[in-house]
Amino acid sequence: MTRRTARGRLALAAVLVLALVSVFVVRLIDIQVVRAETLNSQAVDKRSIPEEILGMRGDIFDSTGVVLADSVLRYDITASPKTAVESAITPEIAAEKLSPYLGVPAADIVKSIRDAVAADPESDYLYLGKKVDVDAFEKIRALEIPWLYYSSQPARTYPNGAVAGNLIGFVGSANEPQAGVELSEDSCLAGVDGSEVYERSEDGVRIPGSTVTTKQAQNGNDLVLTIESDLQWYVQQTLAKYAQEYGAKWGVVVVQEVKTGRLVAVADYPTVDPNDVDATVNTDISALGSRAFTAPFEPGSTFKTLTTASLLDAGLIDTGTHVTAPYRFTTADGADVNDSESHGTWNLTTTGVLKESSNTGMSQLGLLMTADQRYDYMKKFGLGERTEVDFGAEETGYLGDDWDEDGVPDWDPQTNLASMFGQGITVTAVQMASIYQTIANGGVRMPVSLVAGCRLPDGTMTDVPSSEGTQVISPSAARSTVDMLENVATKGWLASKVSIPGYRVAMKTGTAQQPDGNGGYSKSYLVSMAGMAPADDPQYVVSVNLSGPVNMNTSAATAPIFRDVMTQVLKDHRVVPSGSLSPDLPTNF
Amino acid sequence: MSNLATATLPIQPLRIPRRTAPEPSIEVVANRSQRRARPxxxxxxxxxxxxxxxxxxxxxxxxxxxxxxxxxxxxxxxxxxxxxxxxxxxEDLGRLSSPQNLAVNAEALGMVQNANPVWLRMSDGAVIGSPTAAAGGAGVLGTAGSKVANQLLAGVPLVTQLPPAETAETAPTASVAPEASTGATPGAATGETTDAPLASDGRVPAPTTR
The missing domain is CATH 1.20.5 (Single alpha-helices involved in coiled-coils or other helix-helix interfaces)
Structure with a gap:
């Protein structure tokens, strides 16, 4: 071998190697640079699975720890129609088995699958059932129908049904809040969905170490209400029973804790069952919320308590102030009021005016104070504005709309008198309870609360409502008012219907005319009763309101509800019976 | 090796100088330790x-x-x-423990609420209220029935409607329980009340139930 041939070989080898390397380089650049993006995405599509991680919506609890709203998973069942028609398990065979779990006739299932294929032979996606529960899902899965696919969806269930359904509200089909605290407290309850990407092998197993969390999921927080679900149920049951018996259109009962202002029960009749909203939509759309907050009404005589308390606080009257109350009372400026039933002239004390619920007597007492002063008291009692609860669609009530420059309504002479006994102005049932809470609590109005707070996973509570009260009237004025209301309870015409053995009860009735919508009053009444017990140291306020009870249109319709509910509240909370008797104040002179 | 180098062979005179000339004629001989250090x-x-x-x-x-x-x-x-x-x-537990379900079942079993509460004051044994037996059907639901809807309870049977096979299991314990409680409580309770007015320690005396 010569030196030349050896060199020739070396050069040839080098050229070959170089050629080979350049082929590789070209291919490498082609793959890594030129087609990198398409190839990458193809590869990712093949192996990489993006997955949404559900941030579960928080639960809603009552004050005793009972779950009122629970987050659950429901399952959507989809079929691949093109596979179904070719499968050994035909749509006919499958539909027969699926029908009872989906609640759809078998023929309809077959038809929808066949129709889908007829419309599009490549049809690969058809909903057979949306949001089926775990039980049905497990059973459907056990059928092992190869052309069915499942996906889980977050949903809401309300184990206690309509108990507090008026307050909790409900969510829509996409789990979006639509009413009640579900809506107003959504910032507490809502979870944040996260996402992750992982790769999986051909047989569907996640490749270890391939998971990349792109966004952390965050569960919602729990919401705790001040409501006691057992009591709430009792109040709703009692209210509904009597409301139906008396043929009322709607009714509201509010139970409030005197010392704290917490609402322990707010019952509406009718009430929505959040599990079955459609049933209420079809019968009474106003019942989707809580009329206790959203339906202001002219309260009538239960309002006399506020007028009396204001006059006492201003030092203008005492419990024994003499009033000569005729059946009809007119003023020089043209106002004309009369009592509900014809009577001769009564010689009443302030206590007697409340006991007889005399409009003419109350008008004369009310005139001792200017309209501005009375309006100021109404405002201090929290009227004319939404309560601290700030419930969805909560109303402010109406105190007049002819506003003076100084921000005081310019009531005409008739309204001026009417507003003293609760006509011509409106309040909500919760505002009415709050008036009685203030008087029961020594004149200190506590902020009304429905939500006890938002509970974070570590147990700390945020959004805890204020517990700072405001002194609206003096303790002595409040005490005198309670004393007089006790006399209404013991001497009034419903005395035997509202007495609870062992407890001193204080209450006031109301039978208010309801507007007919044309500036006048209809024949329909709103009957009500509001009161507190035990009157020697009031613990709970109960306010009952029935709208248009056709079978009994007096406040007697509210008495059994008031008594039953108050008894249950006192029993439930182990309230110590009064150790004393109600004061005996003179009602006449 | 040095001997070999010097002993020149006459038959190959050309090759030997050629071969040996560029190579060193000596070589380092590894000593013992170096030999040991070899791989x-x-x-x-x-x-x-x-x-x-x-x-x-x-x-x-x-x-x-x-x-x-x-x-x-x-x-x-x-x-x-x-x-x-x-x-x-x-979910099952939630719906079964709902007040609607409990009330309906309790009243189906004959339990009623007494609408006339009576109180026993521990300090002096005074009875507040007039004890009246509750009438049958005087429950919270009563004849009116449950008025608070709960769609989740649709199709949930009452305990009284369960097939006999399921109730049979609980029957023996149910029949034992009243015996035990009647044996233990009334005797003790009456014994104390007849002797002296109720002495209160602020607690309600609870029957011993097994």
Whole structure:
């Protein structure tokens, strides 16, 4: 071998190697640079699975720890129609088995699958059932129908049904809040969905170490209400029973804790069952919320308590102030009021005016104070504005709309008198309870609360409502008012219907005319009763309101509800019976 | 070797100087320690074996890892199934413990609420209120029936409607319980009340129930 041939070989080898390397380089650049993006995405599509991680919506609890709203998973069942028609398990065979779990006739299932294929032979996606529960899902899965696919969806269930359904509200089909605290407290309850990407092998197993969390999921927080679900149920049951018996259109009962202002029960009749909203939509759309907050009404005589308390606080009257109350009372400026039933002239004390619920007597007492002063008291009692609860669609009530420059309504002479006994102005049932809470609590109005707070996973509570009260009237004025209301309870015409053995009860009735919508009053009444017990140291306020009870249109319709509910509240909370008797104040002179 | 170099052979006179000239004619002879320091086959074996071992262990590790992936996958499936079972049972418990269901069942079993509460004051034994027996059907639901809707209870049977096979299991315990409580409580209670007015320690005397 010569030196030349050896060199020739070396050069040839080098050229070959170089050629080979350049082929590789070209291919490498082609793959890594030129087609990198398409190839990458193809590869990712093949192996990489993006997955949404559900941030579960928080639960809603009552004050005793009972779950009122629970987050659950429901399952959507989809079929691949093109596979179904070719499968050994035909749509006919499958539909027969699926029908009872989906609640759809078998023929309809077959038809929808066949129709889908007829419309599009490549049809690969058809909903057979949306949001089926775990039980049905497990059973459907056990059928092992190869052309069915499942996906889980977050949903809401309300184990206690309509108990507090008026307050909790409900969510829509996409789990979006639509009413009640579900809506107003959504910032507490809502979870944040996260996402992750992982790769999986051909047989569907996640490749270890391939998971990349792109966004952390965050569960919602729990919401705790001040409501006691057992009591709430009792109040709703009692209210509904009597409301139906008396043929009322709607009714509201509010139970409030005197010392704290917490609402322990707010019952509406009718009430929505959040599990079955459609049933209420079809019968009474106003019942989707809580009329206790959203339906202001002219309260009538239960309002006399506020007028009396204001006059006492201003030092203008005492419990024994003499009033000569005729059946009809007119003023020089043209106002004309009369009592509900014809009577001769009564010689009443302030206590007697409340006991007889005399409009003419109350008008004369009310005139001792200017309209501005009375309006100021109404405002201090929290009227004319939404309560601290700030419930969805909560109303402010109406105190007049002819506003003076100084921000005081310019009531005409008739309204001026009417507003003293609760006509011509409106309040909500919760505002009415709050008036009685203030008087029961020594004149200190506590902020009304429905939500006890938002509970974070570590147990700390945020959004805890204020517990700072405001002194609206003096303790002595409040005490005198309670004393007089006790006399209404013991001497009034419903005395035997509202007495609870062992407890001193204080209450006031109301039978208010309801507007007919044309500036006048209809024949329909709103009957009500509001009161507190035990009157020697009031613990709970109960306010009952029935709208248009056709079978009994007096406040007697509210008495059994008031008594039953108050008894249950006192029993439930182990309230110590009064150790004393109600004061005996003179009602006449 | 030096002897060989000098003993020139006449038959190959040309090649020997050619061969020997560029090469050193002397060579370093390794001493004992240097000989010992020479690489041995053993080392090679160790290196190759450890490399092999490394590869094998990596293989084992990756097998274990993917086996772990399958275990995780299996466990995740189990966890999902169990979470579903928990949810199912939780939902059942929720609906069964709803006040509507409890009240309907209690009244179906004949339990009624007495609408006339009577209080016993512990300090002086005074009875507040007039004790009146509750009338049959005087429950919270009464003849009116349950008025608070709960769609979840649709189709849930009352305890009184359960097939006899299920109630039979609870029957023996139910018949024993009243005996035990009647035996224990009334005797003790009446004994105390007849002797002296109620002495209160601020607590309600509770019957001993087994």
């Amino acid at each position: 041995k086959v053993a080392y090679a074996i160790v290196v190759v074996a450890s490399l092999g071992g490394l590869m094998l262990s990596q293989l084992a590790l990756s097998i274990a890892l993917s086996d772990g992936a399958y275990t995780i996958d299996r466990l995740e499936v189990t966890q999902k199934e169990q979470a579903r079972a928990v949810q199912l049972l939780g």
